[in-house]
Amino acid sequence: MGKKTKKPGKGKEKTEKKTAKAEEKRARRESKKLSPEDDIDAILLSIQKEEAKKKEVHIDENVPAPSPRSNCTLSINPLKETELILYGGEFYNGSKTFVYGDLYRYDVDKMQWKLVSSPNSPPPRSAHQAVAWKNFLYIFGGEFTSPNQERFHHYKDFWMLDLKTNQWEQLNLKGCPSPRSGHRMVLYKHKIIVFGGFYDTLREVRYHNDLYVFDLDDFKWQEIKPKLGSMWPSARSGFQFFVYQDQIFLYGGYSKEVSSDKNGSEKGIVHSDMWCLDPRTWEWNKVKKSGMPPGPRAGFSMCVHKKRALLFGGVVDMEMQGDVMMSLFMNELYGFQLDNNRWYPLELRKEKSTKAKLKKDSQQQPEGSDLNDKINAFEAEPSSTNDKYQISEYDEDEEAGDEESNIDEMSQQMVTDMTIDDGGSTKSSTKPQKSKSVSSFQNSVLPEIVKPCGRINSCMVVGKDTLYIYGGMMEVKDQEITLDDLYSLNLSKLDEWNCIIPASESEWVEASEEEDEDDDEDDSEDEGESDSNDEETDEDEDDAEAKNDGARSLQTGDAVALIRGEGKNLRRKEKRARIEQIRANLGLSDSQRTPMPGESLRDFYRRTSLYWQMAAHEHTQHTGKELRKDGFDLADSRYRELKPLLDELAILEAEQKAEEAEGPETSSRKRGKRKMRSAFIPTTKSFEESASARTLKQDTHHAHEVHCSRERSRAAWHILEDYLMPFMEEEGYQISTKCRLHPDNDLFRDQEQHKISVDINEWRCGYCKKSFRAEKFLDQHFDNRHYNLLNVNQSKCLADLCGALHCDFVMNSKSLKAKCNPAAVARNRHLCESLADSCFPVTQGPSASRLHDFFLHQFCDAHTCSGKRKPFPKGGKKQASLLYMASSILMLMLLPLFYVLYYLYQ
Known part of the structure; x- marks a missing residue:
């Protein structure tokens, strides 16, 4: 057989293509190295310069809601349980990441956001932790990522925010934990406890399992090291940490370990173990999971309400055929009973009917009838299978309150709704006589269920028996959707979710395939180059498709439609993957909670009645008929919740069978391997292109809110008592109530007068006679118990006058050592002179004139940067x-x- 001859010029042409491609790769690598967006040091320096320009706290009232974000922190204001405090977070738009450092305060009653801008604020971060204690918010750690996600910076700084004054302070203390993110931090009595986290610089990844304790009284860090032979949780991040009495629970988490194969590749581990820490002895014990625990997942959120912990969300990655990873985002709600360590699913209860309807139902039903009797009666009734909607005439007045009697109609409605219309028309043998009654029945039986979509890395807190869930991230096909919706759930009723803020639009910028596969191409430069020209043709087609796609925008509200594939012609492979996803989501591991495709409500409850009755008993402790009723309510709620997925599964399976009958697809195209981003790894996202971009555009109407400091108000009052009032008594002068220095205008004056100093170690409240061992604890008691006694409308904040009255001089503040600010000095001098003019008008007589000159000499003349004049040169009561x-x-x-x-x- 003769040797095949090559086409002339073919080898040269192939060599030129390889050379051009190598040059293109080299140019891309060089451009990435020189990208200014990856210079984290320069970015943080520019942010620091912008922060230095801020001189005072500024609060914008009634601003738009924060931008979509995940990995932020949401805290309940300990001074006001109806206020949520949001800080930080990250956003990824498909091309770049943005990290935020803004602080928002949300009033739940007024449904209004406030944007707080303060000097000396922490730099932007995500995956940090926040704890609220007394009137302070403490923040530790977190991470910052360059916009292209090429470089990471992990923080180990510790910040404290005064919730009264909105002033930040960095606590530079020795012995703090190493830089990290993805850790967890909880408050136990007067201690902050930090555990775990990870440190990632792309070159090095470390997961931690160290334990640190910060004493809020002594302001000291302490590392708790494991004792010899004691049990200790493994290193992890992204877990959940919560406190109940003298127990601190740890659940779940994620970590990576190097596999033992030749390549030494990393393998992700999703932890599902549970631990309990005794903060009195610092000993760990493993907790055995009992009841009905959730399956392994990552990225879920947890918080504590009374004697139970609540779990929501999370993601499960499943490996499908062809090395395809399918991510299932959960929106289930689980409860963990803290007094007996039992898990159970939390299902929403049905809205209970009124007492009148219940009484009417009880009169209509014979005594001793229960749910089983109704199901048996339902089985005996004949039903028509030819009707598309087999609905009996519905009388609103007689049967609106009887939910159990609607099992027949609900079950038939669920089954017939999943019937696929193949183009032929089916006629009903019987028609409803009253269309209005039919429509009202459909609306009453199948109302639209409002529930948060599945997500990870969301914020979840409890305030006043209400659960709040904000933000997070989910995936739709290859797109990551960052959410900004806010949901609430009344934990006392557990009746329905309330969507306070719906999700807004989020823009998704589709990166070109070359950018997505840049790293893979660099690592395997020559791999696949010797294949046939078909591969090169496929790559050219992919590049052309990427160019034609450009930037795409995605609305979060259309996420469900995209998941279902509505309005799009899915390829056969995509349909197969989606069917596998739905099947996995519906019941591979939990068939007791999931109806089978085509299963009616009656059959579903008959098959799983024991499960639902056990779940209801965990929550209500009912027995007998009440327990069966509660179990049926849970099953009914679950069935209605999964109905959209059941419909989708039936439609997709029918389309799949129809396509398989037509034959295999005529054309298929190779696609490059997409660079996968693990949904488990707590990555940082983030940076607005400038520090000023960290604040959103606000309305034109701004209101400046003033927060009053009790400590500085007390210092101002002591100054007036010692250095002004003795001289006023000598002159026999009474200042007007219009003067801001009048005692009646002090916001805290009434509470200060109700302080009783028994001795040096005992202070007593004049309102309720409670005793405290220090004045600061009595102040906290006033803030927590007698805050409503403050005359906020008519009184003034005396702390606002501290600049004019030299409070820092008396309090020996650190600001005295700072460099003199001429603008601040001029402002304080002007305020001081205005006080002299308003409180001691020279037209009121010689006494007022003398006190006017005295006030200027005693207080105002010292407002200078020369340092030659000191305040209070005339002395006062202290010197006497x-x-x-x-x-x-x-x-x-x-x-x-x-x-x-x-x-x-x-």
């Missing part, structure tokens, strides 16, 4: 008291000498 004390001591010392001389004289 010191002189009296010195003279008294001298007299006591001379008294024994007098007696000795008198004795000698005698």
